[in-house]
Amino acid sequence: MEYFLVLARLQHFGRAAEKLHISQPGLSQQIKVLEHEVGAQLIDRSTKPISLTTAGEVLCEQGEQVLAQVDLCVDRVRMAVEQPTGTLRVAYTRSGADLNMHELVERFRAHYPGVQISLTSAWTSRNLELLEAGEVDVAFARSIVRDQAVDSMVVATEELVVAMPGDHPLAPLERVTYDEVVDLPLIHWPRSQGPAYHDEIRRQIWGERPQKIVMEQPEAEHILREVANGVGIAVLDERRATKLCPPRVRVRRFVAPAPTTTLVVSWLPGSTRSSVVNRFIGLCRRHALQPDPETCP
Numbered sequence: 649m650e651y652f653l654v655l656a657r658l659q660h661f662g663r664a665a666e667k668l669h670i671s672q673p674g675l676s677q678q679i680k681v682l683e684h685e686v687g688a689q690l691i692d693r694s695t696k697p698i699s700l701t702t703a704g705e706v707l708c709e710q711g712e713q714v715l716a717q718v719d720l721c722v723d724r725v726r727m728a729v730e731q732p733t734g735t736l737r738v739a740y741t742r743s744g745a746d747l748n749m750h751e752l753v754e755r756f757r758a759h760y761p762g763v764q765i766s767l768t769s770a771w772t773s774r775n776l777e778l779l780e781a782g783e784v785d786v787a788f789a790r791s792i793v794r795d796q797a798v799d800s801m802v803v804a805t806e807e808l809v810v811a812m813p814g815d816h817p818l819a820p821l822e823r824v825t826y827d828e829v830v831d832l833p834l835i836h837w838p839r840s841q842g843p844a845y846h847d848e849i850r851r852q853i854w855g856e857r858p859q860k861i862v863m864e865q866p867e868a869e870h871i872l873r874e875v876a877n878g879v880g881i882a883v884l885d886e887r888r889a890t891k892l893c894p895p896r897v898r899v900r901r902f903v904a905p906a907p908t909t910t911l912v913v914s915w916l917p918g919s920t921r922s923s924v925v926n927r928f929i930g931l932c933r934r935h936a937l938q939p940d941p942e943t944c945p
Contacts, residue, residue, distance in 0.1 A: 649711050651678050652690065656708045659697035667917060712933070719930035733762040734924045739775040739787040740767060743842075743868070744911045746887035747804040748935075749788050752913070756931050763924055771866075772842030779914060785925045787914045790845035797916070803932055804911040808849060809889050811875050811882045811899050819898040826853050826902065833862040833880035835871050845909065849883055852907035868892055885909050 655664040655675065665672040683690050690704035700708060736756070740749050757765055768784065775787035780797055793800040810829055818824050830853065839846040850859060862880050865871045869892055871882045876896040882889075889899045913932050915925060 649682070649714060651675055652682055652704075653708065653711050653715070655679065655691070655698075656700055656704065656711075659699065661698070669918065716930070716933035719926075719933055723927060723930050731762045732760055732924050732927060734922060735764045735766055736786070736924050736928055737766045737784040738768070739778050739784040740769040741772055741775055741788045741790060741911070742769055743771070743790055743845075743885065743888060744788055744804070746891060747806065747911045749803075749911065752803065752928075752932060752935060755935075756928050759931065760924075760927065772845055773840060776914065779916060782916075785915065785922070786928055789912050789914055790842050791848045791910055792912055793844065793914050798914045799917045800912040800914040801929070801932055802910045802912050803935060805908050806911075807886045807901060808852070808883055808907040808909055809886045809899050809901050811872055811884060811889050811893065811897050813875060813878045814896045814898050815878075816881070816898070818900065821900060823901050823903045829881060829883075830854050830857050831860065833860050835863045835865060835874045835880045835882045836861050837866055837868075837871065838864050841866065848909060849907070853883060853902075872897055883907075 651664070651668060651670075654668055655661065658664045658667065661672050661675060665675040668675060670678075679691060686703070686707065688703035689701050690707055692699045692701050692704075738753055753765060753767070757763070768778070770778070772789040772791075775784070775789055776793065776798060778784045779787040788803075789800065792802065810824055812819055818828055836859070837846075860880075863874055865874060868884055868888045871884070872889070872892050872894055874880070875882050876894040886899075886901075893899050913929070915921065915929055921929075
């Protein structure tokens with residue numbers, strides 16, 4: 649099941665085999681065994697990249713829940729005989745402060761009081777650098793990480809909104825369309841802070857159209873201050889935009905389907921992970937099965 653889910657995500661036998669540290673023929677054989685066991689073809693191998701069949705999509709949807717239940721079972725067995733010790737080094741992302749990062753870490757602390765928690769905070773790109781350098785054990789980031797060296801899991805989703813000066817012609821509207829904002833001057837944060845997150849925003853709202861970025865600011869507070877000064881509009885995650893909104897700024901939602909962004913937890917794959925890291929990943933998986941509606945609008 650784990651092999652299948654990695655293949656479903658990467659849609660390439662070679663890259664999936666490399667990530668799983670097995671041979672490509674070995675991975676292909678395991679997928680065929682799985683297809684035989686479930687009695688259905690899961691992978692359409694005639695397309696490039698490969699794609700999931702209808703049966704494969706169903707199994708992909710259910711597979712994460714199956715693995716989470718396995719993790720839960722194993723955790724409960726282990727907790728019956730031992731309490732882990734050691735240190736869990738966590739990197740928070742500043743843009744996710746109003747989502748559920750802290751809740752997940754505090755829940756882990758309550759479950760495993762013998763584990764020391766070491767915390768740091770930066771932006772997505774820096775967090776992933778720390779993770780790959782082995783300086784942290786898990787890292788929170790914005791948007792799914794598609795690096796072969798890193799695994800990731802979505803732990804929260806929220807809407808993207810547009811912030812504009814209070815006297816802007818669009819300010820009286822309750823919701824705005826993409827076409828109404830794509831040609832407006834934009835205040836954005838540097839792509840280097842989180843390329844996948846940056847590209848995710850552009851893809852959903854601008855598509856192939858160019859962005860008219862007139863200023864880059866590294867922090868949401870500075871972005872919104874420039875919006876208040878009339879420099880341009882900004883697109884931010886809803887919680888931060890609402891929480892930090894200055895008096896002269898209006899925050900407006902997009903028409904449906906609204907653009908969204910995600911918060912993910914990332915870790916290094918492989919058998920060298922500590923039991924502490926595995927337990928934290930398991931806790932995040934269980935949380936993903938029962939998301940809090942307040943953190944996943």
